[in-house]
Amino acid sequence: MFTLPLAALCGQMPAVLAVLNADQFARILDSLERNLLTPIPLCFVLGIVCTRIHGGIRIPKELYLSIAIFLLMSIGFIGGHELAHEYHEHGVSTIWKPALATLLLGCVTPITSYLVLRYLCRFSIADSAGIAAHYGSTSAVTYAVANSFVEQTQHPANSFLPTLVTILECPGIAIALVLGAALSARERAAKAGATGKPVRESKLGEALYEVMTGQSIMLMAGLLVIGFISTLFMDPKGFQPFYDFFQSKGMLFRGCLCIFLLEMGLVAGERLGDLVKVGPALVAFGILMPLVHGFLGVYLGHVAGLNLGGCTVLGAIVASASYIAAPPAVRLTLPEANPTLSITAALAITFPFNIAFGIPIYFEMAKWVGAT
């Protein structure tokens, strides 16, 4: 029943491609070049190369965990600070529409992912829901890379984008897991009836609690609130040192991002071998689904009034897949789902695709829909 509209959508692809003329292709290639040949993606590539040739780079666990803490705190704090300025100047008038659009996207993307995986790629209910939970949520690192990209192109995103990242993180995982748990409960009950074994208790509530109280939400949302409150109530001179530390003219942040991406390259490199195991359907999904979700993000962002950089970053975070918060939650709630499929898709396909090609493509999409 769902395959018909999807097939119709696929039928539209040549028409969409025809709209792209030679000039636009040249612009996309130019953006790709400007993005690819910069330190952040290149560090990721170095990590992958190093793993494949069994090179000797080892990032100590404590270092990349510390860097993750700094990155999340920095995103949250600066986001809270900018949000306070935005709030001071415009109230909630500029923020509520993008926030609502983001919430809507967070609810739609796990469902579209599930339908495509289940009915086009023919994965099992648990596998489809498990992968959908990863794609419904977002990746804070993809946000950081996208934000650095738009800053480098002199089109900084709207100040409140970090707020949107925190809004996007939870609902996607929750919806996909509830969907998967509800649908697979019937299968489990039937199986329990056949084998006589009682049904195992679901750990859905526990898993969702862990996602919502996980490090990325607690640090990012926590520092967002701290940045917001301290901007409004603190003397600007007293506030400045904190701002300088977290913002550091982007220096500390981007340098740390390079180290983090190097580690991600090392982890993703180990996963490259699994690409053969997961099959072509999932590889295609890992590339095409982000493009569809990215376009939705860019388009709705534009409708909600975001600027060019903002639309690009929203597209990137909607297109991205979670690989830190989602896997344990899915493992606890849908144990029959194969974790190799979802982690490989999120980390070895979609993440590299987004940071290398996706972000510049969303940037061009944002220009194409008319964002300025």
Added chain:
Amino acid sequence: MQLYPLKLVTVVGETVIMDDIAKEGVALGATGYTLAEVSGQGSRGARAEIMTGAAKTMKCEFVVPMDVAEKILRHVSHDYFEHYACIAWLSDVQVVRGQAYVSH
């Protein structure tokens, strides 16, 4: 020296389930447990920890009387063996201060 014959239940499995197994063991009558990060290789290799810094595999041990040991092993095999990378075994041990391992 007085030694008490008791059972050592050892469960080795993927990190995501080990905290639950430890707590469930206590609920089934164990007076305590030891959790340790370990490494190794098994037939399944299913893991969910990526870049969280957590160990991929953990070991949980309980020193318990036979009836509790059986309950824990039955529970672990029923709830976790089918879908998770997990193994459990039982050994005989001689314990100093054995009374501490029997819950009242």
